[in-house]
Amino acid sequence: MNGWARFALRRLAGTAAVVLLLSIGVFGLLYLAPGSVQQTLLGTRPATPATIAAIQARYHLNDPVAVQYLRWLGGVLRGDLGTSIRTGAAVSGMLGERLPLTLALTGYGTLLAALAGIPLGVLGALRRGRATDRLVVTAGVVGLSAPPFAVGLLLLVVFALGLGWFPVYGTGEGLADQVWHLTLPAAALAVGAVGLLVRFTRAALVRELEQDYVVFARARGLRAPLVLRYALRNSLVPVLTAAGLIVTGTLAGTVLVEVTFALPGLGSLLVDSVTFKDVPVVQALALLLTLLVAAVNLLVDVGYSLVDPRVRLGGAA
Amino acid sequence: MIRVDGLTVRQPATGRTLLSGVSFEAGPGESVAIVGESGSGKSLTVRALLGLLPSGLEAGGEVHVAGRRVDDDPRALRRMRGGTVSLLMQDPFTLLNPLRRAGRQIADGLPRGADAAAEVPRLLAEVGLPADVAGRYPFQLSGGMRQRVGLAAALAAAPRVLVADEPTTALDATTQREVLALIRRVQRERDMTFLLITHDLRLAFSMCERVIVMYAGRVMEMAGAAELRREQRHPYTRALLAAEPPADRRLAVIPSVPGSVPAHDAVAGGCGFADRCAYATPECRAGVPELRAEPGSGRLSACVRAAGLPAAPPPPPGVTAPARPAAEPVLTVRDLRKTYPGGARPALGGVGLTVAPGEIVAVVGESGSGKTTLARCVTGLERPDSGSITLGGLDCSDYAAMDRRAVRLARRTAQMIFQDPYSTLNPARTVGATLKEALAADGRPQDVGALLELVGLDPALARLRPANLSGGQRQRVAIARAVAGEPALLVCDEPVSALDVSVQAQILTLLAGLRERLSMGMLFITHDLAVVRQLADRLYVLRAGECVESGAVDAVLDAPAHPYTRELLASVPDGTGGWPH
Structure with a gap:
């Protein structure tokens, strides 16, 4: 267990370092935005000496940039993400309102992708070279190459407008109703992810099924389900890698899908804030996404160590 | 217990046949060895027997296990696996x-x-x-x-037949002996039928009562182990036995068989060995010779001249290694130390050696002895912690501290060939391009044809890519690449351990010839004392990063002083029933 704790601590420290490094870039967004910093922060307000002085005082623009960064970082760590230029509201509050929806959408989409993609990949590997396999692989390629917003529109037209099974927009009230409302957007996100998962799962399992230990297991008479379990367990590492990619990819995909389905999540907030050059909100969103992606990667690393004792016990070969 | 009748393995997708006409039996408690080089079909035979052929292959013919026909009943065979017949595989690292x-x-x-x-x-x-x-x-x-x-896992369901496919090939010599002794003890105690697949005839003689010799997908000879050891009735068996060099004496010439194992289909019209056989007659190529019983003895041979073969020549006598005049060493290593991060003990704990021009110095040891680390330090692939390496008068103790010109000079002085012929060449480049590059690196005229001839290859091979070459051909190309610039020192890391015995003998002969022609020094890393005896002038025995014994090859191997050297010598199969113990 000692080895495992050391492993987890090391990974945690690495993740913290990466997030800190990226936060510099996120802060730099303010200076990268076109136009002067004052203009950016003024937004649509008139540029009078009074407003400019107010901005300078509020954001300490006369301090060295490093001090500004540290002050900003200190605020972020205390939960103060600044105020929105567009609405004048606290950014942390805006994010807090919208985060649950995006997280729910991402989680739901990933779950749908896993429920469809992994079994299909296993099926393809077990029926390798036959018609089922070819169908699964082709479907995977189609899914991978379909952009989520286009799939979203298609789903809306067929299942919401045509068949009327699902609502066209909105988030719904109560758990069941919310799930019902989120099903189409989640499905739109999942389609591409299913394709990726099918390919990863199938390739990993095909490779494992050809390994010596599988032949040896069959040769000494182990029953087929047990042999399959040997191979599946060993294909988990690449599948976990794919799952990590899918969660982060789905998170990014919410931007377009939330707009398509008119959902008030982080994605639609990002689109609005970019359009209005609402830099504090964009900064906060970028930082939040960085944090989420880093957290997912950390979870995947911890997942590896749970799946494969060689990772946590530090053994090689 | 097991009866195989007319077994055939085909690959329907390509229409190729990989083996055909394989028939044999093994009674209760009997031990039978199937011996052959790679491509002989020995592994496919047992895979087919167990119903475990790789996908894409199809078996024909009759297989009976424990009195029941199973080739047409995969379900019955599946139920028999484990409890009736079980398999132990080759590579302990993947099984x-x-x-x-x-x-x-x-x-x-x-x-x-x-x-x-x-x-x-x-x-x-x-x-x-x-x-x-x-x-x-x-x-x-x-x-x-x-x-x-x-x-233990293979024995869990108490099988009555144990099949072992090269069970110790991937192990160190001393471990191999222990594991083989264990397998034989367990087999006798449990009174199991035992089927051993191996490439090593002597090992087969020691482990089994009966031996089946296969070549190019056919059975060549079948006889009791003792009889076959005494007298071989097929030229291939003789060649195979002769190509395995002895560890107890040095031969003037290592007997090698020209060419390599052909594909089954390439020799469908005649005897598979005819093209490499010194006794071949037109009759050998007229049709596939049948496996015929010899009147009165019960042994079988597929040689048309089995009865009329001249008596096998007596084992050639040993010669003493030619003395070499003393010369200034091309490589001097002093007190080399290296510990890998996280390593419990040093990989090298103060090793020193010298190699003179034209001298072959063997470094012998098992895995973990530090022999490969030593080779990698000498060629600058690994950085030693301390100690000195002098290459042709140039201090190469730390390649990182040398300027670019000095590194180039060092690389031209010392070249390396590696163990695995399948991963040593860039698969995307033709042989010609690879060799041209090596010649250009040394500023030599780009005469690839002459270089290929130097290593005994047809210059026409220059157009091919490594995938189209056999293992022996690839190793020859790797050697050509290494000697392109006529280095003063050639570092060879187990260059023949991945090759078939008949090919191994060819490569050893080639290396011995190159040493004379280019008066190259060689640092020869190996675990095989028989190879050392044939090729090397001096040897160093490494164990756990320390040199336990060194000296002239004949002196050390005739009268080993250190118990570890004696243990290594005892691990070489001698072909008698007394081994391994």
Whole structure:
């Protein structure tokens, strides 16, 4: 267990370092935005000496940039993400309102992708070279190459407008109703992810099924389900890698899908804030996404160590 | 127990036949060895027998196991696996599930209703392992221990037939001897029928009562082990036996067989060995010779001249190694030390040696002895912690501290050839491009044809890519690449251990010839004392990073002073029934 704790601590420290490094870039967004910093922060307000002085005082623009960064970082760590230029509201509050929806959408989409993609990949590997396999692989390629917003529109037209099974927009009230409302957007996100998962799962399992230990297991008479379990367990590492990619990819995909389905999540907030050059909100969103992606990667690393004792016990070969 | 009749293995997708007409039997408690080089079909034969052919291959012919015909009944065969017939595979590093504890893997194979808590420790004890191994993962065990766990797992359902496919080829010599002794003891105690697949005739003589020799997908000869050892009635068996060099004396010439093992289909119209056979007659190519019983003795041979073959020549006498005049060394290593990060003990704990021009110096040891680390330090692939390396008068102790010109000079002085001929060449480049590059690196005229001829290859091969070459041809190309700039020192890391014996002899002969022609010094890393005896002038025996014995090859091998050297010598199979003990 000692080895495992050391492993987890090391990974945690690495993740913290990466997030800190990226936060510099996120802060730099303010200076990268076109136009002067004052203009950016003024937004649509008139540029009078009074407003400019107010901005300078509020954001300490006369301090060295490093001090500004540290002050900003200190605020972020205390939960103060600044105020929105567009609405004048606290950014942390805006994010807090919208985060649950995006997280729910991402989680739901990933779950749908896993429920469809992994079994299909296993099926393809077990029926390798036959018609089922070819169908699964082709479907995977189609899914991978379909952009989520286009799939979203298609789903809306067929299942919401045509068949009327699902609502066209909105988030719904109560758990069941919310799930019902989120099903189409989640499905739109999942389609591409299913394709990726099918390919990863199938390739990993095909490779494992050809390994010596599988032949040896069959040769000494182990029953087929047990042999399959040997191979599946060993294909988990690449599948976990794919799952990590899918969660982060789905998170990014919410931007377009939330707009398509008119959902008030982080994605639609990002689109609005970019359009209005609402830099504090964009900064906060970028930082939040960085944090989420880093957290997912950390979870995947911890997942590896749970799946494969060689990772946590530090053994090689 | 086992009867195979007219076994054929085909690949329907390409229409190729990989082996045909294989028939043999093994009675209860009998031990039978199937011997052959790669491509002989020996492994496919047992895979087909067990119904475990790789996908894309199809078996024909009759297979009976325990009195029941199973070739047309895959379900029955599946039920028989484990309890009736079980298989032990070659590579201990891949045959266990890496993510499952050893004890659970053994328990998985126990018959239904067996008490794992009692049976697993009993099986582990039977294969000579302590009970606490059950709680460990395969990566926490050594190769020998993994193979013992593999044996325990193969025995879990108490099979009546044990098939072992090259069970010790991937192990060190001393471990190989222990594991083989264990397998034989277990086989006798349990009175199992035993089928051993091996490339080593002497090992087959020592382990089994009967021997089947296969070549290019056909059975060439079949006889009792003692009879076959005394007299071979097929030229191929003779060639195979002769190509395995002895460890007890140096031969003037290592007998090698020209060419390599052909594909089954390439020799469908005649005897598979005819093209490499010194006794071949037109009759040999007229049709596939039948495996015929010799009147009165019960042994079988597929040679048309079996009865009329001249008596096998007596084993050639040993010669003493030619004395070499003393010369200024091209390589001097002093007190070399290296510890890998996280290593429990130093990989090299102060090793020193010298190599003179034209001298072949062998470094012998098992895995973990530090012999490969030594080679990698000398060629600058690894950085030693301390100690000095002098190459042709140039201090090469630390390649990182040398300027670019000095590094180039060092690389031109010392070149390396590696163990695995399949990964040593860039698969995307033709042989010609690879060799041209090596010649250009040394500023030499780009005469690839002459270079290929130097290593005994047809210049026409320059247009091919490595995938189209055999293992022996690839190793020759690797040698050509290394000697393109006529280096003063050639570092060879196990250059023949991945090759078939008949090809191994060719490569050893080539290296011995190149040493004379280019008066190159050679640092020859190996675990095989027989190879050392044939090729080297001096040797150093390494164990756990320390040199335990060194000296002239004949002196050390005739009268080893260190117990470890004696143990290594005793691990070389001698072909008698007394080995391994």
